Amino acid sequence: MDHSAAISTRGVTRDFPAGQDVITVLHGIDLDIRAGEMTFLVGESGSGKTTLISIMCGILWPTQGQVEIFGTDIYALTDTELVEFRLANIGFIFQQYNLVPSIDAAANAAVPLIARGMAVQDARAQATEMLNALNIADQADKLPSQLSGGQQQRVAIARALVHEPRLVVCDEPTAALDAKSGRRVMDLLRDIAVAEDRSVIIVTHDNRIFDLADRILVLEDGRITHDGKDMPEDH
Amino acid sequence: MGASRQKCKKIGLVMIWIAIRMLTGDKTKFYGLLFGIAFSTLLITQQLTIFVNLIERGASGVYNVAEAEVWVMDPVSRTTDISYAMPSTALERVRGVPGVEWAVPHIRANAAIRTDTGDLEQVAIIGVDDATLIGLPRTMLEGDVSVLARPDSVIIDDVGTTRMFPDQPTPVGEVLELNDQRAVIRAMADAIPSFTSTVVLYTRYSQALRYVPGTRNRLSFVLVGAADGIPPGELATRVTEQTGLRARTRDEFAQDGVDFIIENTGIPFNFGITVLLGFIVGVAIVGLTFSLFIRDNIKQFGALKAIGVTNAKIVRMVAAQAGMVGAIGYALGLVGTAIFIWAFGGDPTFKGFYIPWQIPLFSLVAVFVILGMTGFFALRNVLRTEPAAVFR
């Protein structure tokens, strides 16, 4: 196991019951994600990339195998410890953004801080700074429903980064955006998210942005079939 | 350790800030939930209040007498209205019991009188001890108890006034005929009406004997005060042992009156159904709305779980949402009940109605149960949600 890696998985398999049968979605994944890199996880629907990313960021238990994030064996933690570990170390950007509709942009971006126990006012202030970095500080007081898709995505990014996590996980960050906005969001992610000691994993099948990757992992039928800076030609 | 605990507490609090915003953000459901809780509270509290007050009308005869700690009666007597007369020496027999501080005679009987309008009105005649006037209601609305010293005086109760003299500003001065005797109304008492709202005329014991055509035994009750340091319950036992008469403490006898109404009317059943309906309506409205609300927000809850909010905090968030809905809804329902009782307090039918403090507590418990039940089912969905679901 590579202890210098941001995430290392060893022999991760995952089974899902399907009626009488058991479907094995992941077949012994061994991976080391390096810090300071933007890693793309690419695969068709049903290839198991969602399962893998869930296991890698500590929200889905593997059937077998071990996951270490920055040297912590996360599935050896108790439930509560794992939740707190996620809160401290991982930032999430969901495909649907999953912003809380009834609180404004700043508060939404401040959720991880609030969840850590920071006072709402301080958390908002810190989140507003982050929104400023993302160029939407002027939208801080608006509700998510009042924002455009790109703006919502930026709020989601702010929420993922506001608490300075060491790992950022993005699920299809560009899926709901047009090419131009998608590109801009990805540039932003590259500029702000990728830093020393922080790794960014992006789950996507949007080939328009593959050129931004430091490393592309292709998952097919539960196995890593490609690992490199660029996409293989057949994709 | 203490610091970390404080931090945990704080975490709970700030997450509740989000929870409350989630709740109030969806106005339709928020007001739906409030309405459900408020309506249930109103229905349960108001119906229970009316129910309790109605059946407590069976005890009004007892509670109108402020001085008596123990009521002594013939063994077959049941309530203030259903009594079998005793020989007049029963008074002295009761006085002979150690621990009896004082004992006075009390007569309750029915008579019929013709009103001005020519209707026949059933009246209750209550004769109180000539010397001490023990047995009268505590307060007079008009006049003074001393009017009973004058011959042929009676005191009418206020609800009786509204029945007998609906159009007159005051009944004082009216002359009635009772058993061929003259009776002049000289004061009006502030009394809680009986279950049947019978007109009540208070007069002196000796006068009552003349007003009520009767048989040899006329003494309905002996009202007893206990000596210092002797509990009424023990005194009642002593009286029964020594005299063979039935002795009930004030509270027991009040309960007897209530029990009599419970046993002999369909009131408890009917009100029980209404209260149950209120509960069911509450469960239905609140349950459905709350589950819908949780279902709508399940993605947000999932996201929060993924980001790093523990189940315990999620529970606290949902509890806070339920608590806010419950508290406001309950308050509104209670205010509604209070306004109802206050607004109808002037009506003779509702005279003396009050909200027993146990009933708001009961409806509070009912609100707790409603929210607990619906919150439990809603929470189960949230807790079951895999955080991984947010990636789908």
Place this chain on the structure above:
Amino acid sequence: MALFPENLSFSRKILPILAVIGLIAAIAYIAFGLPDRQLEEPAEEPARAPTALADISRVAGAGIVEPSSEIIDIGSALSGLVTGLRVQAGDRVEQGQVLFTVDDRAVRAQLRQAEAAIGEARAAIAEAQSAATTAAQQLALYRNVEDPAAVSRAEVIRAEGEAASARSRLQLARARLQAAQASAGTARTELGRLIVRAPIAGEILAVNIRKGEYVSTMGGGGQPFIQMGQTQPLYVRVDIDEDEAGRVDLGAAAYISPRGTADRQVQANFVRAEPQVVPKRSLTNNSQERVDVRVLQVLYELPESASGDNGLFRVGQQIDAFIPARSGKTDER
């Protein structure tokens, strides 16, 4: 909590505040609306057991104050108009003192008539006596004549007849005198009966006649003419329920208070218990009542300080009595 003062939300701020205010108001309404069911001390002092008997077994009774002689309803032996009333209620009288007089004119006329008859009888006696004397002298004269021829036989018989007649006239006159005297005596007795006197020393309790009223021996009106009795000392007659009668400590002093003045209690000494248990006299006095409660009547003597003009007790007053029970009797029940 002025986090976002610009964002004053109705649902989150105003509504909860309204709810809290409403809740407080409702709770206050409920709290102050609760019925006052506190027990109260009686405003007027009811009859209480004396401290001495408070916690020991005792018997209570009700009774009436009466004179120690009981009440004497003074009647009149003869009917007639009241011509003189010598007493009024409250007077103390000696035995034999005149209470009232009834019209005596008729009787006095009878007396005068009788007296006239006496005079007449006396005159008749005198006349008869003189006639008898004359006849006797004449007869003696004839008897002393020796010569039978000098006085005819017929003369002698006539003289004898006159003498006998005069004697019988005298007897008749004497009888008439006696009759007249008897008649005068009767009239005098009647006169005496028209003056009603006190049978014992005592106090006049009630006077129900006035001068000029007609008093009838038939007892008209149902009221006694004058009521009197010995009020020094006063007695109380206490009725004890027959059920309780066995428990009374006969001989012990009783605690007596008048109705309505229960806080002033006096101790009264035992006098006697009536030998007969009588039906309880009901307050209603309805003659159709069937009475099945019987009472033992016990008499107690009120202390002198409690009676009298300014005393606590008056004849006919209702009282409440507490009497010690015979020790050990309660346990048998």
